[in-house]
Amino acid sequence: MSDQTDPSLRSVELTRIGPARFKATNARGGETFFGTGGEDPDFTPVELLLAAIAGCSALDVEAITHKRTSSTRFDVRAEGRKVRDEHGNHLTGLRVSFDVAFPEGREGDVARARLQAAIEMSRDRLCTVSRTVQLGADVAYDRVSRP
Incomplete structure (x- = not known):
């Protein structure tokens, strides 16, 4: 199936560019x-696997917590x-360890209060x-x- 007929399909193509070096290209x-x-x-x-795990969860947590306010620090390891x-x-x-800070004030307090739940939602679901x-x-x- 191609990306056009199956919206759930994800793929990357790898091309060797040198000894023990590859380029990965996504559909975009x-x-x-x-x-x-x-x-x-x-x-x-x-x-890359570690970056994918951290990156995926970072995007989840940011989407949830930033509904209230932007963080002043957002580092993930x-x-x-x-x-x-x-x-x-x-x-x-x-x-995966999150080091996230929010500004002082009501909106920052709400984001701080959501942080642990956001991390758990990313991890669990x-x-x-x-x-x-x-x-x-x-x-x-x-x-x-291939010939």
Whole structure:
């Protein structure tokens, strides 16, 4: 199915641009680059996953809390430990930490009061990325043969 016939479909295309370096392009033409994390500043795939988890929740929390007022500080950190064990390579101890401040006054008080609930809604229901990681999803791997 193409993006035009299935509005739920999300996709990215990867193109190798050098040794251990790739360009990811989304359906809207946006690009980002990643690699093994050697000499170049590119994100590694694991760092992209952490950024996706943090970014997804940050957007959720901002949308909820900023209905009242804009934050004066909004920083988010995602971390996890990469391990290799009987299950293969994976991350453990995933954590997303929010450091958010709002201005003084009534609107800031309301936003502060909503912050924890907004974080919990993102974690428990809204953030597609972290929900997918939490629930687990099968990943099918296919080989496309082209002449």
